Amino acid sequence: MAEGSSGNNGMLYMIVGGLVVVVAVGGFIMFGGQMPGQSESKTTNIKIEAPALEKK
Template sequence: MAEANSSGGNGMLYFIVGALCVVVAVGGFILFGGNLSAGGAANQAKSIDVKVELPKK
């Protein structure tokens, strides 16, 4: 009786999935600020001013 052995071809698949995980992690890091200092973005005071005006008739 023959047995199927599929343990040899998964190395490339694991490499591709790992590379995609790294790309997503780096992309998220860059997208959300890319700050590596101690405390991250929580120590930075940010001020946002929003002014909304309706069009005058």
Template sequence: MSEQTSSNSGGGNGALAFIVGGLVVIVAVLAFFMWSGGMSSKKQVDVNISASAPKLPDAPAPKAPGG
């Protein structure tokens, strides 16, 4: 009689661990951007723009009818 042994190398477990690790990294990056405001410098920008209205030239006086 021949003796047969079956062994499972567990190759699927490595792929599953890689996928779960990738998901953990993605969740960590999303949490960083949501709770810390991301990589912004949080500078306060205050812009005040003012301009004077243009002065229009005086319109010429209308001519008298028939003249």
């Protein structure tokens, strides 16, 4: 049997867990990004106009 390899898996588990979280968050954002039960997001149109310039 291999010796010394049974106790050092904590870092590997942490890296794999972090990758799972990143993939889950990325999938959530890519496929809509809304939690169940939330209403549709409302949009607001904002119009910005520059002031008129005087001609000399």
